[in-house]
Structure formats: C-alpha cells, structure tokens
Amino acid sequence: MKKLGAAAIFLFLACGKRGDPHPPIPIIPQATSDLxxxxxxxxxxxxxxxxxxxxxxxxxxxxxxxxxxxxxxxxxxxxxxxxxxxxxxxxxxxxxxxxxxxxxxxxxxxxxxxxxxxxxxxxxxxxxxxxxxxxxxxxxxxxxxxxxxxxxxxxxxxxxxxxxxxxxxxxxxxxxxVPLDVPVPPSALAATPKPEGVVLAWKAPTTTVTGVEKPYIIGYNLFRLAQGQTSDVLATPVNTAPVGQTTYTDVPPYGAFEYRVTAVSAAGPPRIESDPSAPVTATFKDLMPPPTPTGLTALVETNGVRLVWDAVEAPDLAGYKVYRTEGSGVPLTFTKPHILFTPQPVLGTNFRDTTVELGIAYFYEVTAVDKSGNESAPAKTDWILVPKTP
The missing domain is CATH 2.60.40.10 (Immunoglobulins)
Known part of the structure; x- marks a missing residue:
C-alpha cells in the first residue's frame, strides 16, 4: 500500500510538470507582387x-x-x-x-x-x-x-x-x-460646359522643372474629381492615351467636377509626367435641347384655332410650349408681340386657342422642352386668318 501511494503521488506530480518553452511561431508576411x-x-x-x-x-x-x-x-x-x-x-x-x-x-x-x-x-x-x-x-x-x-x-x-x-x-x-527632367505644369487651364461635354483647354509648358527650354512632351493627361472625392497621385486619367493637342472634350456624368492636367514625358509603364496644373471646376448638366416638333398643323374652328403636332421622342421630355404672334393689314405686319400661351409645358400634342379675334391674322410656334429646361427650335405655322363670318 505504501508503494502504491508513493507511485500515485509521483504520477500526480509528473502530470503537472511543464516541458521546455516553445518559441512563438513566426508570422511571415506574404511578399508584395504588384509594386x-x-x-x-x-x-x-x-x-x-x-x-x-x-x-x-x-x-x-x-x-x-x-x-x-x-x-x-x-x-x-x-x-x-x-x-x-x-x-x-x-x-x-x-x-x-x-x-x-x-x-x-x-x-x-x-x-x-x-x-x-x-x-x-x-x-x-x-x-x-x-x-x-x-x-x-x-x-x-x-x-x-x-x-x-x-x-x-x-x-x-x-x-x-x-x-x-x-x-x-x-x-x-x-x-x-529612369527619372526625367519633366516639364513644369501646364498653365491657364479652363473648363467650359457645352452641350456636347466639358471643353478643356490649356497652355503648353515651355520649360522643364530645371529651366531647360523645349521640354520633352508626348501629350497630356486629364484628371477629373467629383465632389467629395480625394485626389490620388496615381489616378487613372480620363483620356485613354496622352492627348496630343491642348484641348480635350470630356463627357462626364451630370454634376460638378474638378479638373487638372499634366504634361506627359512617357506614357509608361512607368508613367512620367509633370506636376498637375492648378485645378478648375465645371458643372456639367444637360444642355442639349430636344428635337423640334414636326407635323405642326393649325385647324381653324368655330371661335378658335386648334394646333396639332407629332410627339417628340426624347427620354427626358417635359412637354411643349405654344407661342402666338398677331398681325393685321396688307401686307401683314406684327401688331402684338410674341406671347407665350403655356407658362407650364403642355403634355399632349394638341392645343386649342380660344382667345382669337375674328378678322385678325395669327401664326403659331410650338417648341419641345426637356426636364432640364432646354428648349428646342420652334416649329411654325403659316399666317392664319380667322374669318369674320363662318
């Protein structure tokens, strides 16, 4: 019994004994492969x-x-x-x-x-x-x-x-x-919103950063930032290849943007270019008017003139505006100015003027308006004389 008790105590003590400490397993970072x-x-x-x-x-x-x-x-x-x-x-x-x-x-x-x-x-x-x-x-x-x-x-x-x-x-x-003596930044960058896009124009650099004349330039890169975006020094330019001229038309989504331009000495990789120009801002919105209505016809009715026209195909069409001009005499001369009949665009493709006066000549114009307020060129009728007698 004494021997069994001693063996049990030995086993109990042995179970609590710690082995030699192990060094921590090293955490080895994966090598970068896209520098x-x-x-x-x-x-x-x-x-x-x-x-x-x-x-x-x-x-x-x-x-x-x-x-x-x-x-x-x-x-x-x-x-x-x-x-x-x-x-x-x-x-x-x-x-x-x-x-x-x-x-x-x-x-x-x-x-x-x-x-x-x-x-x-x-x-x-x-x-x-x-x-x-x-x-x-x-x-x-x-x-x-x-x-x-x-x-x-x-x-x-x-x-x-x-x-x-x-x-x-x-x-x-x-x-x-191979680092280069790059040009100084382009100057006088201007951004002008037009219906076809934001037209950018700038002046070419004439010296390098060390003052050498006639810098090596193969083209230019344009960079665009939306409101709230931060500048990235290695951002992708909006142009797919260096622009060979000192003007470029960007077609961004509608909104406010900041633009910069750099002079490029090597398209790369690696890309080698000047520091960016001073920024300019531009707001691009829909400036393209819808098409002019076609098929405008004036129908003389009792105590009125009815206008009908073909619908305009435009995804952002807001409606149509109707104008009237009055004239009298032989030959016809304008007696009242051009007036707008529809302060709010009409949605349909017809309009009835019930304010005509008998014996007075009129001609009408109809324009299409989109949701950005752009207005088409007018479609016009010939002079219409509302007779005094039926």
Missing part, C-alpha cells in the same frame, strides 16, 4: 497593395513596418564620351527621351544583383501606415538624384518588404525607372 513606380514632377512615387496576408494564407493583423529599398544605377561612362545630340542614326531610339534610350542598351538588374547592391532607403512604421494609405494601396514618395555629379542620367531600382514582430517577408517584385 509599381511612376514619376510626377520631381518625385518618384511607389504604390502597392496594402499587405493583408501571411505566407500561410492567414490574415495579416500586425505589421511592424514596411521597408523600402533602392539602388541607383549610373549610366556607364562611354570611351570616349559621346554627346547625345551628336549620336548617329541607330545609336539610340529617337522616339523616347534620350536618358531612357541610353539606358535601353544597359542590361537591367535582376533580383539576385539587386539583393547584393540594394540600400535601405526608408521605412514606413506601423503607426504611420494609415497616413500612407490611399484606398487599398500604400504610397511612398522618393526625392532621388536625377543624374550623377558629372551630368550622366541614372536608373533607379526599387523594392519593398513587410515586417512583423517575428519575421520579415520576402522582397517584392523589382521596379525600375
């Missing part, structure tokens, strides 16, 4: 989806920071140095900016090379992530060198990596850009 780069003005802008998943496919809840890496490639020095203005045909592509064309002959860095050469540029700490978030994406602005001390262009390579308190994720996809 993009662009240039606006003197800034290089990075954008990528907000990190949301772990490598195990679970929701990522605690981000410590996002690290931004960069490597600055200098254009190799040629032997002997070549003036880009004196390059021979075939040396570089003349349809792209010279710095981009020169780097086209230099092999791009691969992920392995970048991993060896990259430098930690900056980080977005967890507490600062909300301020760096636009919609569902993170944005980071860099103010890098655009050329070497001796004036050679540079190529910039970027990547990002997400960290938690226990692990660092893999480096993102690699993005590359």
């Amino acid at each position: 993009v780069v662009a240039q606006r003005g003197t800034k290089v802008i990075l954008s990528w989806s907000y990190p949301s998943l772990t490598t195990a496919g679970q929701k990522l809840t605690a981000i410590r920071r996002v690290v931004v890496y960069r490597y600055v490639e200098e254009l190799p020095v040629t032997q002997p140095p070549r003036d880009p203005r004196n390059l021979l045909p075939g040396d570089i592509d003349p349809t792209v900016p010279p710095p981009v064309a020169l780097f086209a002959k230099v092999p791009a860095l691969g992920p392995v090379q970048f991993a060896k050469l990259r430098q930690r540029l900056d980080s977005i700490e967890g507490a600062n992530l909300p301020a760096a978030t636009v919609g569902a994406r993170l944005l980071y602005e860099d103010d890098p060198p655009f050329h070497t001390s001796d004036g050679r262009p540079v190529r910039l390579d970027y990547a990002v990596s997400t960290e938690t308190s226990t692990a660092q994720g893999q480096v993102s996809n690699l993005v590359t850009i």
